[in-house]
Amino acid sequence: MRIGELAERAGTTTRALRYYEQLGLLPARRAGNGYRAYGEEDLRLLREIRMLQDFGFGLEETRPFVECLRAGHPEGDACPASLEVYRRKLAELDECIARLADVRSQVAGQFERAVRARDELASVEQPPLCELAKE
């Protein structure tokens, strides 16, 4: 299989495949004419990369998974190095979520304070027309 076909079957571009090879992530055999030659195995590796990318993994973080598959394991996450990447990613996500939640609560606090201040100001400047309007 040549680069164009692999790219199409994996839903990516030839440019990305050359880039992965440049990183040493997905090296290709070469045919006599210099063309990159890929097998079905490479399609599996590539799909692993794409899946992890969708999870927000960086390309370097996919490397253990790819090497694990290349070592013959049926799953890319069968190796300790891959599990370690999972753990690091989970910790990273937890920290990021916690930080965002903290910011969110601070912003929400500011927002509510501002809204209350506005309402109080409004009630001073424009008192209700009658008592019935309160209900």
Place this chain on the structure above:
Amino acid sequence: MRIGELAERAGTTTRALRYYEQLGLLPARRAGNGYRAYGEEDLRLLREIRMLQDFGFGLEETRPFVECLRAGHPEGDACPASLEVYRRKLAELDECIARLADVRSQVAGQFERAVRARDELASVEQPPLCELAKE
């Protein structure tokens, strides 16, 4: 007050102040010699900008707050435009947190599956030495 003093009192740099002026966010009067001249008011504006920046607001998002203060309001979030920025930011934060939480749960699922697979493999390849070891 000149640019160096303002920068120091607000805990930022002269470069940042020139950048804010370039954006039209914090314009400065000029002294006769061409030096930027700031007042105490500018320090308040600048502190508002820095606080919002710490919350993760972009500089453009701080503009309504700064203009609100400049319009004479005692608080930067007393204007509807500022409240709208708060709302947008809260929605943005919520969406971001939800997305991360979703990714986190997917990654956690993958991780747990991989760990279970590894444990099962280990129990097949290395069966317990005796029944007592099970408890």
Place this chain on the structure above:
DNA sequence: GCTGGCGTTGACGTCGGGGGGAAGGTTTAC
């Protein structure tokens, strides 16, 4: 009158990751 410190503008660098796009050449497919 000289040094040092602050000020001015403008232009360019950076960081990070994941490629895009064009130039210029070979090979393959119809």
Place this chain on the structure above:
DNA sequence: GTAAACCTTCCCCCCGACGTCAACGCCAGC
């Protein structure tokens, strides 16, 4: 024969919020 696909190498880009010079002006103290 020609168009499509492939090759390599090279620079470009995105995004914001500045950092980092460069080359010069202004002013205070000694």
